[in-house]
Amino acid sequence: MSGLVLKDILNLKRYMKQMGIILIVYLFMSINFKNPNLIVFMMVFVTTMLIVTSMAYDESTKWDKYALTMPITKKDLVKSKYVLLILLALSGGVISLISAFILSRFIGVVDYKEMLQTGGGVVLASLLLFSLLLPIIFKMGTEKARIIMIILFTVPTILITGFSKIIKDLKMPQLTGEQIKYLGYASPFIVLLIVFLSYNLSVSIVNKKEF
Amino acid sequence: MDYALELRGISKSYKNFKLDNISFKVPKGCIMGFVGENGAGKTTTIKTILNLIHADKGNIRILGMDYMKDQLAIRNQIGVVFDESFFHENLTLLDISKIMKHIYSKWEDETFFRYANTFKLPKDKIVKEYSRGMKMKLSIAVALSHQAKLLILDEATSGLDPIVRDEILDIFLEFIQNEEHTIFISSHITSDLEKVADYITFIHEGKIILSESKDNLTDNYGVVKCKKEDFEKLDRNHIIGIRKNKFGYEVMIDNKREIIKQMNQKKYSNEFCLDNTTIEEIILFKVRGE
Numbered sequence: 001m002s003g004l005v006l007k008d009i010l011n012l013k014r015y016m017k018q019m020g021i022i023l024i025v026y027l028f029m030s031i032n033f034k035n036p037n038l039i040v041f042m043m044v045f046v047t048t049m050l051i052v053t054s055m056a057y058d059e060s061t062k063w064d065k066y067a068l069t070m071p072i073t074k075k076d077l078v079k080s081k082y083v084l085l086i087l088l089a090l091s092g093g094v095i096s097l098i099s100a101f102i103l104s105r106f107i108g109v110v111d112y113k114e115m116l117q118t119g120g121g122v123v124l125a126s127l128l129l130f131s132l133l134l135p136i137i138f139k140m141g142t143e144k145a146r147i148i149m150i151i152l153f154t155v156p157t158i159l160i161t162g163f164s165k166i167i168k169d170l171k172m173p174q175l176t177g178e179q180i181k182y183l184g185y186a187s188p189f190i191v192l193l194i195v196f197l198s199y200n201l202s203v204s205i206v207n208k209k210e211f
Numbered sequence: 212m213d214y215a216l217e218l219r220g221i222s223k224s225y226k227n228f229k230l231d232n233i234s235f236k237v238p239k240g241c242i243m244g245f246v247g248e249n250g251a252g253k254t255t256t257i258k259t260i261l262n263l264i265h266a267d268k269g270n271i272r273i274l275g276m277d278y279m280k281d282q283l284a285i286r287n288q289i290g291v292v293f294d295e296s297f298f299h300e301n302l303t304l305l306d307i308s309k310i311m312k313h314i315y316s317k318w319e320d321e322t323f324f325r326y327a328n329t330f331k332l333p334k335d336k337i338v339k340e341y342s343r344g345m346k347m348k349l350s351i352a353v354a355l356s357h358q359a360k361l362l363i364l365d366e367a368t369s370g371l372d373p374i375v376r377d378e379i380l381d382i383f384l385e386f387i388q389n390e391e392h393t394i395f396i397s398s399h400i401t402s403d404l405e406k407v408a409d410y411i412t413f414i415h416e417g418k419i420i421l422s423e424s425k426d427n428l429t430d431n432y433g434v435v436k437c438k439k440e441d442f443e444k445l446d447r448n449h450i451i452g453i454r455k456n457k458f459g460y461e462v463m464i465d466n467k468r469e470i471i472k473q474m475n476q477k478k479y480s481n482e483f484c485l486d487n488t489t490i491e492e493i494i495l496f497k498v499r500g501e
Contacts (some may be wrong), residue, residue: 003311004314006309007310010302010306011299011306016303057300058299061300062298063297063299065263066291069263069291070314070315071314105285211263
């Protein structure tokens with residue numbers, strides 16, 4: 001299984017150089033807006049997005065078919081992608097937090113707590129979104145999953161903004177600060193549970209697949 | 212006899228095609244050529260052997276192990292080459308050897324780079340810049356570098372030019388020098404198989420038509436050219452295929468020795484003649500003959 005993750009990392013190595021350029025662009029944008037959180041937000045998503053790139057590469061080279069002639073199980077194929085996803089999200093989080101930290105010293109906006117919260121939140125959000133996406137990619141391939149990915153990314157945004165408006169308009173009871181805090185503490189566990197369920201779903205999808 | 216690969220009654224149905232009760236055995240230490248036209252079921256059979264697709268019925272033993280239960284142990288001891296390369300385009304030789312070291316329990320860097328050297332694969336280039344022939348050689352190098360006992364090759368030499376093919380066939384012959392080693396190779400280039408194979412298995416429309424040693428085939432099969440009168444004297448049970456033309460009949464038979472005996476006994480007319488045949492011709496008679 002480690003060989004599979006290594007394969008993706010080595011293959012994406014060249015891609016990561018391009019990511020460096022993107023990082024610089026966001027760096028300038030963050031300076032411009034005087035908002036270090038912007039870089040945290042974008043970097044984590046761009047990094048985690050590499051999971052889709054890695055799967056598109058696998059598809060175009062029909063790697064899975066070849067890998068399954070090696071001492072690798074279908075479960076390993078799935079597991080390696082989830083390990084890579086978590087690695088990407090975490091490293092995206094760490095890299096962006098470090099750059100945001102350095103940046104904040106320059107532009108003088110220093111709210112470390114907010115930065116850490118944004119970082120953690122974005123890592124969890126991207127883990128959540130891509131956990132929803134991975135089983136779809138395993139089932140239908142990256143090409144078709146792309147459309148679903150767009151829906152997956154936009155619909156929740158619309159729903160959340162819509163709901164918050166409705167709640168305000170109807171004067172429904174809103175979450176108190178205390179409740180939000182608890183939700184914040186619970187969110188890592190909720191996300192991990194979803195990652196775990198998504199993994200199991202992907203395994204059963206791939207087990208049924210023929211290559 | 213010990214078998215490296217045994218298929219028993221493998222069946223798999225698709226909408227327009229089915230593998231029908233496929234059975235054959237590949238003895239250890241041999242090269243078996245697996246022939247058949249495009250769409251005959253070669254790749255489907257190989258995918259079934261590799262458990263990439265699931266057979267509806269039947270059983271397969273690879274290196275004495277059950278192909279479902281002992282999957283990982285089997286996969287550690289086989290090397291597989293398909294008709295295309297599957298390596299990601301940004302990888303170099305060094306990357307690939309690093310990856311394989313984490314995958315195969317008996318990966319040998321030294322062997323890999325020795326083959327890479329023999330095949331003149333560039334160390335500093337990425338796979339994207341490789342030619343088709345180089346990519347195939349790369350796959351073959353990987354297949355040979357983890358102490359595999361059985362090589363399974365699906366049209367592995369088909370897309371290559373004659374010189375490279377010859378080079379690779381020599382490597383296969385070298386590999387088979389070890390008695391524990393076996394090769395199962397599918398190809399539609401029968402001349403290649405004629406050169407290296409000890410056994411030939413022929414598949415047609417999802418059925419195994421024959422599976423015999425090459426010597427048996429060349430010893431027993433032959434083409435008779437004759438007129439109608441002589442044709443009628445031939446034993447029907449030994450006729451494999453017939454081609455009619457304006458000069459008379461061409462008949463593929465599988466009892467060459469008997470026919471020679473009969474010729475010596477002057478059973479046939481003077482125009483009756485018997486030629487040796489090739490595997491390609493046997494296949495053509497089976498597929499296209501009446």
